Amino acid sequence: MTLLSVRDLTVKFGTRGTPVTALHGISFDVARGERVGVVGESGAGKSITGFALMNLLSRPGYIDSGEILFEGKDVTKMSDREIRRLRGNRMAMIFQDPMVTLNPVLTIGQQMIETLRAHRRLSYDDARQISLVKLKEVYIPSPEARLDQYPHELSGGMRQRIVIAIALLLDPQLIIADEPTTALDVTIQADIMELLLEMCRSNMVGLMLITHDLGVVSQVTERTLVMYAGRIIESGKTRAIINDPQHPYTQGLINALPQQTPPGTRLRQIPGSMPTLSTMPPGCPFNPRCELATDVCRARMPEITQFGEVQVACHEVKRLHAELAELEGAQ
Amino acid sequence: MTPEQKDGPLLQIRNLEKRFDVDSGFLESLKFRGGKLRRDTRAVHAVNDISFDVGRGEAVCVVGESGCGKSTVARMVANLLTPSGGSIHYDGQRIDTLRGKALLPIRSKIQMVFQNPYASLNPRMTIGQTLEEPTRYHNPGLGSGEIRDKIAKVMKSVGIDPTWAARYSHELSGGQRQRIAIARALTVDPEFIVADEPISALDVSIQAQVLNLMLEMQEAHDITYLFITHDLSVVEHFGTRVVVLYLGSICEVADTRTLFSAPKHPYTKALLSAVPSLNDDSPSHIRLKGEIPTPIDLPPGCPFQTRCPLANARCRVEKPEPFAQSDGALVACHAVEEGRTDAGMTLQEAV
Ligand SMILES: Nc1ncnc2c1ncn2[C@@H]1O[C@H](COP(=O)(O)OP(=O)(O)OP(=O)(O)O)[C@@H](O)[C@H]1O
Ligand SMILES: Nc1ncnc2c1ncn2[C@@H]1O[C@H](COP(=O)(O)OP(=O)(O)OP(=O)(O)O)[C@@H](O)[C@H]1O
Ligand code: SF4
Ligand SMILES: [Mg+2]
Ligand SMILES: [Mg+2]
Secondary structure: OOOEEEEEEEEEEOOOOOOEEEEEEEEEEEOOOOEEEEEOOOOOOHHHHHHHHOOOOOOOEEEEEEEEEEOOEEHHHOOHHHHHHHHHHOEEEEOOOHHHOOOOOOOHHHHHHHHHHHHOOOOHHHHHHHHHHHHHHOOOOOHHHHHOOOHHHOOHHHHHHHHHHHHHOOOOOEEEEEOOOOOOOHHHHHHHHHHHHHHHHHHOOEEEEEOOOHHHHHHHOOEEEEEEOOEEEEEEEHHHHHHOOOOHHHHHHHHOOHHHOOOOOOOOOOOOOOOOHHHOOOOOOOHHHOOOOOHHHHHOOOOOEEEOOEEEOOHHHHHHHHHHHHHHHHO | OOOOOOOOOOEEEEEEEEEEEOOOOOOOOEEEEOOEEEEOOOEEEEEEEEEEEEOOOOEEEEEOOOOOOHHHHHHHHOOOOOOOEEEEEEOOEEOOOOOHHHHHHHHHHEEEEOOOOOOOOOOOOEHHHHHHHHHHHHOOOOOHHHHHHHHHHHHHHOOOOHHHHHOEHHHOOHHHHHHHHHHHHHOOOOOEEEEEOOOOOOOHHHHHHHHHHHHHHHHHHOOEEEEEOOOHHHHHHHOOEEEEEEOOEEEEEEEHHHHHHOOOOHHHHHHHHOOOOOOOOOOOOOOOOOOOOOOOOOOOOOOOOOOOOOOOHHHHHOOOOOEEOOOOOEEOOHHHHHOOOHHHHHHHOOO
16 A cells, blocks of 8 residues: 555635635655655745645645645544544654744653653653654764753754654654755764655655755655645656656756756846746646747646656647657657 | 956955954943953954955856855955955956945946745736836936836846836745845946855755856856855856855965865865765765864964864864965965875765
8 A cells, every 4th residue: 555645736815805726736656765855946835735735724825736645545534532542653744943842941861751752651661661762763962961941942953853853753654854964064964864765665665755955855765746826747757757757847946956058158047937826827827938838738637647757747748749759659 | 466456357355354352342342350350342253364366258256154254255345345455346446445436436346146036026016116226226217218228128038028017026936036136236237246045945946947058158148257156066167266264364375176076175065075966876975073263362363273073283283274285275284284184185085
């Protein structure tokens, strides 16, 4: 059974009058031990996807339709109690700001021990012992001393490592990490990413890594979802997407990186910006910024089509592939 | 070369220091010790004895971890902060000691662009008003029509339609706001722009827009940049020279190409190895062990010693001074000076 299977998930925001749609029927899977990256510009719907999976959407946001099957059970139909048991226990989320997770008035030890004992029948000493082991796993120096420290006494990198240790406390099957290293420096980011990678590999934990950093996605994940305006517009093997992006938006994102043009020359920018939820254009949401856009693109939303190792939602990619196939057939 | 020479570098920073007192009040800092009442002030040593030059037309990038003093250096150069020691010369003139009216000419030559395009624009002002204020202030001779023309010209040069002058900043995207912030800096025809992480808060696609704009300004107006960033791919693209800071001290200063092809300081090496690349899917970065000391209790000796794989007894007592390498790089490291570099680093390159 797939660890996570999301089908036609639609999320809306009910702001005054007609609700706006933040996620338009997205579908994807995460297998056991698989590392999936989620990329896209600000406002694409990456965090909303993470929140929806954890059932953490707060008003005015709500799941309008679709299924979120976690180990075969639909999260959208679970009772609050079932969801609370799932969260932390089987699924855990790591946020950009570690202080979202950490309680500033409790010591690290108190938070870890409390979390453990809320979910498991453990003595205080056993819970402390497990906490120590987890802190060692994330390479916290002198873990015994850290247990008695408060979050504000630790550096940003160390706090984020502790958040990861807490996320791992109950041996979850899926970790959703939303920009876990954006606030950190590159040397510390590299450590944290390596740590997440190691945890997933050795414990067969599934990882959904939300980030805007394509370099990080390239280093850590096996599969990538590219989001644009609340839709997954390209998905597939990370290597395939980075080396040979199909969708004009994915191409734009990769081509805009400084390392893609010789030093000192103009970068290839994507013109315009992403539409807001209330000003979505008809047809393909990328069409106002797309060099390849035709009348078809301006009228109709392209469906997702499989091409080799990737799935792409683009009229022109589909047309080009069809032409190629015809040419090959003719030869 | 003495700072007074006019044909020297545009900006000369010598032995720059900045300390911030951290104890909040006079009473709190009074301590009873050894039978006497003493005033005990602790200070953040944000910038320690930094010297480097910026030549005309250069784009010098300052990189380093959070808290290493990048913004503090930027603010001192832009005259928004007074150094605790050392000197800053601009075009041969000492500027860090200027006050009041004497500052005005320098303020129009050196402009600063800040990281957060959301916070640096006043939400209650239209774009036109935002741009008009500095234009009027620095060009008291201009009439209203001329000012309007100048603003329209600047807006066009950053790729924003002058008809947008009536809009408010909240109606703009992040990239558009940052262009307005740059336009505001350009209204006074600066020679030198200090940009403190001008693109860090923006998406890749918008980063590209803003970086392109800065490159165009460099060519069209001969602008010199001091560019603060933590993104090394941006440094490699945009910078002519790089200053690597660690805990307020210089580790390495080198031409961009030299730095990226032959980094020498152990911290620079670790930093470059940690940049995630698009092509290589097997991470093999140099993992730094050990904790970062706080800038309040700086250890004697090298500031990097607690995380350095090459640190020895000398590193713990004697602070290394930057010295020149054969390829022109300046490096502050005893191990590099003594030639005992590679052995230790390869040991760490595991994983
Ligand atoms: N409470 C809310 N009410 C209305 N719209 C919202 C709300 N929260 C988020 N949105 C909208 O939902 C869309 C998706 O937001 P989301 O936070 O998922 O973006 P993201 O891809 O995570 O972006 P970022 O990279 O900036 O974190 C955005 O257009 C956002 O404005
Ligand atoms: N006004 C102040 N009072 C006290 N300490 C300060 C003040 N401004 C900066 N500092 C301290 O000085 C040090 C250098 O800060 P600075 O803002 O220059 O770092 P930075 O390199 O710009 O970091 P970042 O990448 O996070 O922006 C830090 O330890 C900071 O906490
Ligand atoms: S080898 Fe040493 S000098 Fe060089 S960084 Fe070390 S501690 Fe510093
Ligand atoms: Mg987000
Ligand atoms: Mg700063």
